[in-house]
Amino acid sequence: MLELTIGETRRRFLGNISAKRNPISGPCTRAIFWTVGVLLLCLGLAESILAQGSPNIVWQAEHSGKALAFSSDGRLLLSGTNLWRASDGKRIRTFVLPYNGGGVNAVAFSPDGQFAAIGIQSYNQNLDLFRVSDGALIRGRISAHNNGTTSVAFSPDGQFLASGGRDGTAKIWHLPDMTLVRILNGGVGYQARVFAVLFSLDGQILAVGGQGGVQLFRVSDGTLIQALNGASSTLSLAISPDDQFIAAGSNATDQQGQCTDCSIKTWRISDGALLQTIDGTNNGIISVAFSPDQQLIMAGSGDRVYDGVVRFWRSSDGALVRFFYQDPGNGASYVTSVAYSPDGSLFAFTRADGFVVVARAFVMDQDRQ
Numbered sequence: 001m002l003e004l005t006i007g008e009t010r011r012r013f014l015g016n017i018s019a020k021r022n023p024i025s026g027p028c029t030r031a032i033f034w035t036v037g038v039l040l041l042c043l044g045l046a047e048s049i050l051a052q053g054s055p056n057i058v059w060q061a062e063h064s065g066k067a068l069a070f071s072s073d074g075r076l077l078l079s080g081t082n083l084w085r086a087s088d089g090k091r092i093r094t095f096v097l098p099y100n101g102g103g104v105n106a107v108a109f110s111p112d113g114q115f116a117a118i119g120i121q122s123y124n125q126n127l128d129l130f131r132v133s134d135g136a137l138i139r140g141r142i143s144a145h146n147n148g149t150t151s152v153a154f155s156p157d158g159q160f161l162a163s164g165g166r167d168g169t170a171k172i173w174h175l176p177d178m179t180l181v182r183i184l185n186g187g188v189g190y191q192a193r194v195f196a197v198l199f200s201l202d203g204q205i206l207a208v209g210g211q212g213g214v215q216l217f218r219v220s221d222g223t224l225i226q227a228l229n230g231a232s233s234t235l236s237l238a239i240s241p242d243d244q245f246i247a248a249g250s251n252a253t254d255q256q257g258q259c260t261d262c263s264i265k266t267w268r269i270s271d272g273a274l275l276q277t278i279d280g281t282n283n284g285i286i287s288v289a290f291s292p293d294q295q296l297i298m299a300g301s302g303d304r305v306y307d308g309v310v311r312f313w314r315s316s317d318g319a320l321v322r323f324f325y326q327d328p329g330n331g332a333s334y335v336t337s338v339a340y341s342p343d344g345s346l347f348a349f350t351r352a353d354g355f356v357v358v359a360r361a362f363v364m365d366q367d368r369q
Helices: 006-013 027-031 036-052
Strands: 056-061 068-070 076-079 082-085 091-094 104-109 115-120 127-131 137-142 149-154 160-165 170-174 179-184 194-199 205-210 213-218 224-227 234-239 245-250 259-261 263-268 274-279 285-290 296-301 309-314 320-325 335-340 346-351 356-360
Touching: 068 104, 068 335, 068 346, 076 104, 076 346, 115 149, 115 160, 160 194, 160 205, 170 205, 205 234, 213 234, 213 245, 245 285, 245 296, 263 285, 263 296, 296 335, 296 346, 309 335
Parallel strands: 104 149, 149 194, 194 234, 234 285, 285 335
Antiparallel strands: 056 356, 068 076, 076 082, 082 091, 104 115, 115 127, 127 137, 149 160, 160 170, 170 179, 194 205, 205 213, 213 224, 234 245, 245 263, 263 274, 285 296, 296 309, 309 320, 335 346, 346 356
């Protein structure tokens, strides 16, 4: 439970974290001795966090990767190259990359839990496929994209793996031999970078998000079905559990770094109708996920004050339900990946500094006003 001991708020909020990460320590606590007005401001800030509550943390780990995913049975969590038991954070193994490059950008489990795909930041040799049971490298050093593989996703039937990259292409690979089946967005000259790929739950559509917005392709032949109206530069995609809607997190900024479109947009897949836009309050949305009961949209992003934040919006009306701030003054605390366990009992997030948190999901009814 979060205590209103200002100097220790951060440490109690996220467990055993050093005092240098306290969100209300430092200049704010020193200001208590300067003016009564600033004291009230500090207390108001603490009370705001207290009113939102703190995550019910199950376990956490440092230096454990910037991308994460739950297995389809919810028993495992992959963060970076680290494979954990989701229930208690016991490390099962570390996948050994044949080439590290600039680190891990994206991870995914196959639906049957047999394979794990890892995309890394490297000009080439940037996609690897591992067997989960023993950590064996099945196919490695695949030069999937020029200048880094940014996203990976398995098809629901486990026959294909999709990847996206900074070269502006999305690719579909056959499993487990990793034969290239199809290239999407290919062409001569510069192509807008791809940052997210995601299959529809029926496996018929591949959504591709990036600097060029969001496009929907037919998996069977690679035909572009439609480009979603109103989509801007996109970093993350999520499909609703009923397979009816797609959400995109955007991070479009101007030359001064101010958001021109930092929002979560939701479309109906069947006709591409834009249904909802949730304002990210001038904070770019890096990762999004629907709760399994479809009541919430969770998002990870940066924050102009706290450098990172996890937020939960009610999907029905876009109302902000809860938020968890990260570390002020720590430029690497912005939240890079979020996920729910398949049964909805847990949620997880990780940050640019590799700090991973797994917490118990809260009950929606308790947060209705």
